[in-house]
Amino acid sequence: MKRTDVVYTDELVTVFVNSFFSGHNNDGFAIVVPNEHFENLYTLSTECGHRIFEVAQKVAIAMKRAYGCDGITTRQNNEPEGDQHAFHFHFHVWPRYKDDGYNMLKPEQKHLAAPELRASYAQKLRDALEQS
Amino acid sequence: MKRTDVVYTDELVTVFVNSFFSGHNNDGFAIVVPNEHFENLYTLSTECGHRIFEVAQKVAIAMKRAYGCDGITTRQNNEPEGDQHAFHFHFHVWPRYKDDGYNMLKPEQKHLAAPELRASYAQKLRDALEQS
Numbered sequence: 001m002k003r004t005d006v007v008y009t010d011e012l013v014t015v016f017v018n019s020f021f022s023g024h025n026n027d028g029f030a031i032v033v034p035n036e037h038f039e040n041l042y043t044l045s046t047e048c049g050h051r052i053f054e055v056a057q058k059v060a061i062a063m064k065r066a067y068g069c070d071g072i073t074t075r076q077n078n079e080p081e082g083d084q085h086a087f088h089f090h091f092h093v094w095p096r097y098k099d100d101g102y103n104m105l106k107p108e109q110k111h112l113a114a115p116e117l118r119a120s121y122a123q124k125l126r127d128a129l130e131q132s
Numbered sequence: 133m134k135r136t137d138v139v140y141t142d143e144l145v146t147v148f149v150n151s152f153f154s155g156h157n158n159d160g161f162a163i164v165v166p167n168e169h170f171e172n173l174y175t176l177s178t179e180c181g182h183r184i185f186e187v188a189q190k191v192a193i194a195m196k197r198a199y200g201c202d203g204i205t206t207r208q209n210n211e212p213e214g215d216q217h218a219f220h221f222h223f224h225v226w227p228r229y230k231d232d233g234y235n236m237l238k239p240e241q242k243h244l245a246a247p248e249l250r251a252s253y254a255q256k257l258r259d260a261l262e263q264s
Contacts, residue, residue, distance in 0.1 A: 041192050041204065049185040057181060060173050060210065071214020072173065075207045078192070082203020082228035083235070096214035103215070105235045 004119035007059070007126055011035070012051040015059055017122045018092075023109025024101040028067060028121030032056050032091040040078040044089050052091050059093045062128035067121075069095035073102065136251035139191070139258055143167070144183040147191055149254045150224075155241025156233040160199060160253030164188050164223040172210040176221050184223050191225045194260035199253075201227035205234065 001016055007030060008015040014033055021027045032055055034048040044052075060072040075092045077083040096102060133148055139162060140147040146165055153159045164187055166180040176184075192204040207224045209215040228234060 041189055041206065042196070044189065046186060049189060050182045053181040053185050054178060057173055057176065064174070069213075071209070071211030071216065073207065073209050073214050074173065075205065077203070077205050077228075079203030079228070081201075081230045081232075082205050084203065096209075096211070098213045100213075103235075103237045 002115050004115060005122050007122050008129060012048055013055050015055060017118045019112060019118060020110050021113040022105060023111060024105060025097055026094050026100055026102060029095060030059050030093040030125060034089055038089045039087050040089055041076060056091055056093055058129060058132060062125055062132055063093060063095055066124040066128035067095045069097055071096035134247050136247060137254050139254050140261060144180055145187050147187060149250045151244055151250060152242050153245045154237060155243060156237060157229055158226050158232055158234060161227060162191050162225040162257060166221055170221045171219050172216065172221055173208060188223055188225055190261060190264060194257055194264055195225060195227050198256040198260035199227045201229055203228035
């Protein structure tokens with residue numbers, strides 16, 4: 001993660017544009033993480049869980065305006081068999097579009113996105129959050 | 133939804149085993165809904181959002197014990213292009229298993245599950261929640 005990926009931060013949580021895009025027209029999806037370490041949902045503190053909800057809701061509304069997407073899907077994975085690959089709780093906010101192939105995610109299409117591209121999505125989200 | 137699908141209810145939210153199973157070895161997935169009507173994440177009240185987090189966390193922990201699954205994925209869809217089909221906010225808690233095909237969801241495999249089968253999953257979840 002680079003500094004330019006960061007969309008929002010407060011004393012409890014941070015939001016950033018993920019470094020890896022899915023290859024399914026859902027570029028610029030955002031991740032909300034607690035600043036303190038919790039491995040997964042099972043152990044996340046109530047205080048952080050509440051704030052993650054609040055911030056994810058704001059990011060979803062801002063993403064609609066910033067990206068012009070048709071919908072939003074939020075997702076959160078726990079344990080390797082649940083598709084958790086980074087062992088710090090993280091909550092995904094995905095932009096959704098008509099026929100985006102989101103339900104047929106193919107790992108081989110996942111790719112590291114250029115820092116400049118990620119930064120441009122992060123800038124759009126920051127601007128939309130500031131206007132809300 | 134039948135009465136026997138209900139896992140938990142309080143003054144703000146209700147949890148039930150979904151009537152439709154996915155056909156991907158994720159049978160018995162649970163839905164958390166606010167009792168008051170909110171169409172989606174964009175308009176959900178903070179009070180309900182907080183409670184949904186708290187209850188979804190308890191259900192995730194109980195589901196691990198009740199079903200013996202290997203992980204948990206939570207998901208919440210907004211608007212038709214975001215795969216929202218029922219226009220009352222609902223938060224999915226999915227049991228995950230090794231090679232369960234969850235990322236290749238095929239709508240044609242979705243099917244109405246027998247009430248007795250749903251009831252047996254709901255009973256397992258209720259028992260596990262009561263023991264927590």
